[in-house]
Amino acid sequence: MRRSTPSLPIAVTMGEPAGIGPDLALLAWENSKALGLPCFYVRADAALLTERSAKLGLSGKIAAVSPKDASAVFGKALPVVQTGPALPDQPGFEREDTAASVIASIEHCVADVDDGLAAAVVTSPINKAALYKAGFDHPGHTEFLGELAKQHWPETTPHPVMMIAGPELMVVPVTIHIPLKDVPATLTSDLIVETALTAAADLKQRFGFANPRLALCGLNPHAGENGTMGTEEDAIIRPAIDRLIALGIAATGPHPADTLFHPEARQTYDCVLGMYHDQVLIPAKTIGFDDSVNITLGLPFVRTSPDHGTAYGLAGTGNIRTDSFAAAIRMAHALAYPEQL
Numbered sequence: 001m002r003r004s005t006p007s008l009p010i011a012v013t014m015g016e017p018a019g020i021g022p023d024l025a026l027l028a029w030e031n032s033k034a035l036g037l038p039c040f041y042v043r044a045d046a047a048l049l050t051e052r053s054a055k056l057g058l059s060g061k062i063a064a065v066s067p068k069d070a071s072a073v074f075g076k077a078l079p080v081v082q083t084g085p086a087l088p089d090q091p092g093f094e095r096e097d098t099a100a101s102v103i104a105s106i107e108h109c110v111a112d113v114d115d116g117l118a119a120a121v122v123t124s125p126i127n128k129a130a131l132y133k134a135g136f137d138h139p140g141h142t143e144f145l146g147e148l149a150k151q152h153w154p155e156t157t158p159h160p161v162m163m164i165a166g167p168e169l170m171v172v173p174v175t176i177h178i179p180l181k182d183v184p185a186t187l188t189s190d191l192i193v194e195t196a197l198t199a200a201a202d203l204k205q206r207f208g209f210a211n212p213r214l215a216l217c218g219l220n221p222h223a224g225e226n227g228t229m230g231t232e233e234d235a236i237i238r239p240a241i242d243r244l245i246a247l248g249i250a251a252t253g254p255h256p257a258d259t260l261f262h263p264e265a266r267q268t269y270d271c272v273l274g275m276y277h278d279q280v281l282i283p284a285k286t287i288g289f290d291d292s293v294n295i296t297l298g299l300p301f302v303r304t305s306p307d308h309g310t311a312y313g314l315a316g317t318g319n320i321r322t323d324s325f326a327a328a329i330r331m332a333h334a335l336a337y338p339e340q341l
């Protein structure tokens with residue numbers, strides 16, 4: 001008889017403590033059975049979570065544990081692995097002095113995966129501007145996790161790529177958190193090819209697409225209108241697509257982005273590569289804000305996150321949706337344990 005090894009828990013990061021991260025963890029644990037969630041633990045401050053739980057009127061227990069004890073307590077209490085000092089619970093109030101704990105939580109969760117204590121990392125939303133002010137020199141989790149991956153798995157060559165995946169649409173931005181004015185100078189054929197190859201490889205290996213169809217957006221209106229509205233399509237994007245096709249990738253484009261997201265167009269591809277953040281995150285969040293998941297492709301470990309941010313105004317109110325966070329936890333487990341599907 002084949003014995004199945006018990007699953008490791010999912011490590012959830014603290015995220016911005018004044019945002020809805022604590023609420024998400026508490027509410028998701030409270031409803032874990034209905035949401036179909038596997039075991040997870042949060043690396044955060046247990047006292048803050050206890051205070052937030054009271055604000056939300058929840059009666060569930062919180063247990064301070066080590067990662068290896070999380071599975072044993074998950075049925076009775078939300079497992080919290082104390083990370084960083086005690087923090088006052090001030091929902092909605094941005095603070096810079098919590099940045100070190102926010103960063104430490106991400107670092108420790110990745111280390112937990114490397115140490116065989118956790119199956120995957122789910123990140124709670126961070127306030128990027130607050131972390132930058134405190135000296136964080138990565139645009140976001142995506143790039144930071146790429147750096148951590150190099151440290152923990154030096155034999156690998158991580159190329160972190162952001163994908164927002166929902167039931168109806170999957171998108172990848174080629175450039176991510178940079179000012180719009182810097183996009184044309186940042187876009188290169190090499191960057192597009194590298195991003196598309198990473199996306200195609202993970203869509204095959206992790207998501208089961210035999211030969212994923214990638215639709216690449218143009219940068220300019222009407223994909224440049226034959227060079228009359230911009231030249232990046234002919235100079236940069238089309239040569240990248242030609243290289244991808246020569247490598248056997250089912251790549252098409254450059255497509256005018258404005259007509260790429262209506263229902264009929266969505267049947268013609270598996271994933272859209274956009275040239276800048278909002279080009280593809282606006283359609284992805286408009287179509288699937290509640291159930292889309294942010295996944296970092298190109299890493300030697302699994303990382304997912306909800307598709308939304310800190311939602312400061314809703315922290316401590318209980319008036320939030322946990323769908324995307326729950327989907328992130330379920331997807332992290334499914335990607336870490338594909339054989340259990």
Ligand SMILES: NC(=O)C1=CN([C@@H]2O[C@H](COP(=O)(O)OP(=O)(O)OC[C@H]3O[C@@H](n4cnc5c(N)ncnc54)[C@H](O)[C@@H]3O)[C@@H](O)[C@H]2O)C=CC1
Nearest residue numbers: 124125126127128129305307308309310311314320321322
């Ligand atoms: N993965 C991450 O760490 C992400 C972090 N952020 C950060 O979040 C901060 C706020 O960014 P915003 O652009 O305002 O985006 P946001 O996603 O926090 O909020 C946008 C709107 O959606 C609502 N909302 C967000 N999550 C919700 C939920 N679970 N249930 C109900 N309503 C929800 C908010 O109340 C707001 O009206 C920024 O500092 C940004 O850097 C933003 C996106 C992802």
Ligand SMILES: NCC(=O)COP(=O)(O)O
Nearest residue numbers: 139140141142143294305
């Ligand atoms: N707009 C998406 C976002 O901000 C998430 O970025 P990351 O922190 O996952 O790199």
